Amino acid sequence: MLPPYYTHELPKPCTHYCICLMKTIAILALASVAVTFAASDTAALVQGPDRKLRTDAQVQAFRDNKARECHAQFDGYIETLKAGKYKDSEFFKCFRTSDQIFEYVNKLVEQNPTLLTKEAISTTVQGKTIYAYKLTSGTSKPKSLYFQSLIHAREWSAGSSNLYALSSILDDIANKEQTAAELFNLYFVPIVNIDGYDISWNSNRLQRKNANEVDLNRNWPARFDHPEKDKYPTNETYHGTGALSEPETKGIDEWLKSKSSELAGCVDVHSYGGVVLYPNGDTTEPIGNGDDEKFKVLGAKVAAAAGRNYKGQTGGSFGVAIGAFDDYIYRTYKKPVLTIEMAGNTFVASEWTIPHRGKETFRALNQFAKEVSPHKGNGRIPDEVSPHKGNGGGIVFPNEVSPHKGNGGGIVFPDEVSPHKGNGIVFPNEVSPHKGNGGGIVFPNEVSPHKGNGGDIVFPED
Structure with a gap:
C-alpha cells in the first residue's frame, strides 16, 4: 500500500507491443552507454605493483610506500661506487629522494x-640551492x-x-x-x-609545480599572452604573477x-610521452628562415637514437604551451634546444624502467651532441654539413671526426691510426690506402662529397 503522501501513479504494465519494444530498446541503449563508459574508464587504468588495473591515484598510494621500501632493499651503494661502473650501481635500482640524489652526485664529484x-646556479622558493x-x-x-630535468616535480x-x-658518460x-x-x-x-x-x-x-604553486615551465618570457586557464593559481599550468617571477627560473x-x-x-x-619536441611550442605556425627543416632533422635523429619508442x-603539434623553457632559449640565444618527453604511460613509473629510460636518454643526449657544432661560425641550428674549407664551421660529431687541412674541423675516428701526411686522420678498424692527398676514403652508407680531396667520403650511419 502506498503512503498517504504519495500522489503519483504507479507505472502501468506494458500492454502494447510497440511501446514495450521502445522501452526495451531504451534500456538496451542505456546499458550500452554504461558498458562504453566502463570500457573507456578501464582504458585509463594502468597496471599497479600488485599487477591489478588501478587509477593513477591508487598506484600513487602504492608507490609512496613501495619507493621507500626499495630504499631499504637497495642501500649502501655509496660505499661501492666505482669509476667505469656507475650506471650499474644499486643507486639506479630505485627512484631517489633529493637528499639521495645530491649525496650520489657529490660522491661522483x-x-x-x-x-x-x-x-650553484639558482635557489628555490624555500631557499634550497639548485x-x-x-x-x-x-x-x-x-x-x-646544458641538460636539465625535473622542472616538473612528479616526473621522476x-x-x-x-x-x-x-653516469654513463663518466x-x-x-x-x-x-x-x-x-x-x-x-x-x-x-x-x-x-x-x-x-x-x-x-x-x-603528483605535485607538478613549485612551492608557490607555479608551473616553472610556463614561467619563462613569452611572446604571446597566456591562455585564461594558465592565469588561475589552482590550475596545473599556472604561469605565475609574471615572467621569471620564481627564484628558480630567474636564477637559471x-x-x-x-x-x-x-x-x-x-x-x-x-x-612522459615518447617524443622529442622542438620549437615552435607556443604556436602551430612554422618558424621560417629554414630553421623548421633543420629542427625536423635534429629531432628525427635524436628520436631515432633514443629508440623505437x-x-x-614540434612542441605545438604535441600541445601548445606558452612560456616554456625551450621556446625562450631558442628565441633568446638562437641555439638548438629540444624537450625530450621520456617514453611511458604514467608519471608513477616502475623502478625496473629506470635503466631503460636512462639508456634512451644517454643515447639521445649523445646524438644531440653529435649534431651540434662547437665551432665558431654556424652559431644556430646545425646543418647536415661536413666541415668547410677555411672557416672552421660545420657540424662536429664527438665520435666521428676527421681533421681536414687548414680548418681543424671534421671527423675523428677511434682505435686504429692510418698515418697521412700532415693531417693525422684516425680511422676505425679498417684502413683505406690514400695516395698523397688522402682521397678515396670509403665508409658505409652515407655520402658527403668533398671537393678537392680526390674522392667522395662516405660516413657511417648515426
Missing part, C-alpha cells in the same frame, strides 16, 4: 675531481651543452634518466671511450624544482646569460 665540478654539475674531459672547452623518470646519462671516460665531453663542457642539472620534488616524496606524489636565466658566449645547445628532459615533432 669527489671521485672525479678533474672531470666533474659543482656550481646545482649544475659540469663534466669536462681534459681541459675546459670553449662551448657547452626524467631525473633518474638525466643522472643515468651523466663510465665511458673511465673506460677510454670517446664521449661528447671531449668536445663540450656538459652541464647537468638533475633537479630544477627541488621544493616540488620534495613535496612529491612527502605529501603529494641569469646563469645561462652569464654562459651565453659558450652555450651551444640545451635539452630539457621530461616525462620515440618520434620527433
Whole structure:
C-alpha cells in the first residue's frame, strides 16, 4: 500500500507491443552507454605493483610506500661506487629522494675531481640551492651543452634518466671511450624544482609545480599572452604573477646569460610521452628562415637514437604551451634546444624502467651532441654539413671526426691510426690506402662529397 503522501501513479504494465519494444530498446541503449563508459574508464587504468588495473591515484598510494621500501632493499651503494661502473650501481635500482640524489652526485664529484665540478646556479622558493654539475674531459672547452630535468616535480623518470646519462658518460671516460665531453663542457642539472620534488616524496606524489604553486615551465618570457586557464593559481599550468617571477627560473636565466658566449645547445628532459619536441611550442605556425627543416632533422635523429619508442615533432603539434623553457632559449640565444618527453604511460613509473629510460636518454643526449657544432661560425641550428674549407664551421660529431687541412674541423675516428701526411686522420678498424692527398676514403652508407680531396667520403650511419 502506498503512503498517504504519495500522489503519483504507479507505472502501468506494458500492454502494447510497440511501446514495450521502445522501452526495451531504451534500456538496451542505456546499458550500452554504461558498458562504453566502463570500457573507456578501464582504458585509463594502468597496471599497479600488485599487477591489478588501478587509477593513477591508487598506484600513487602504492608507490609512496613501495619507493621507500626499495630504499631499504637497495642501500649502501655509496660505499661501492666505482669509476667505469656507475650506471650499474644499486643507486639506479630505485627512484631517489633529493637528499639521495645530491649525496650520489657529490660522491661522483669527489671521485672525479678533474672531470666533474659543482656550481650553484639558482635557489628555490624555500631557499634550497639548485646545482649544475659540469663534466669536462681534459681541459675546459670553449662551448657547452646544458641538460636539465625535473622542472616538473612528479616526473621522476626524467631525473633518474638525466643522472643515468651523466653516469654513463663518466663510465665511458673511465673506460677510454670517446664521449661528447671531449668536445663540450656538459652541464647537468638533475633537479630544477627541488621544493616540488620534495613535496612529491612527502605529501603529494603528483605535485607538478613549485612551492608557490607555479608551473616553472610556463614561467619563462613569452611572446604571446597566456591562455585564461594558465592565469588561475589552482590550475596545473599556472604561469605565475609574471615572467621569471620564481627564484628558480630567474636564477637559471641569469646563469645561462652569464654562459651565453659558450652555450651551444640545451635539452630539457621530461616525462612522459615518447617524443622529442622542438620549437615552435607556443604556436602551430612554422618558424621560417629554414630553421623548421633543420629542427625536423635534429629531432628525427635524436628520436631515432633514443629508440623505437620515440618520434620527433614540434612542441605545438604535441600541445601548445606558452612560456616554456625551450621556446625562450631558442628565441633568446638562437641555439638548438629540444624537450625530450621520456617514453611511458604514467608519471608513477616502475623502478625496473629506470635503466631503460636512462639508456634512451644517454643515447639521445649523445646524438644531440653529435649534431651540434662547437665551432665558431654556424652559431644556430646545425646543418647536415661536413666541415668547410677555411672557416672552421660545420657540424662536429664527438665520435666521428676527421681533421681536414687548414680548418681543424671534421671527423675523428677511434682505435686504429692510418698515418697521412700532415693531417693525422684516425680511422676505425679498417684502413683505406690514400695516395698523397688522402682521397678515396670509403665508409658505409652515407655520402658527403668533398671537393678537392680526390674522392667522395662516405660516413657511417648515426
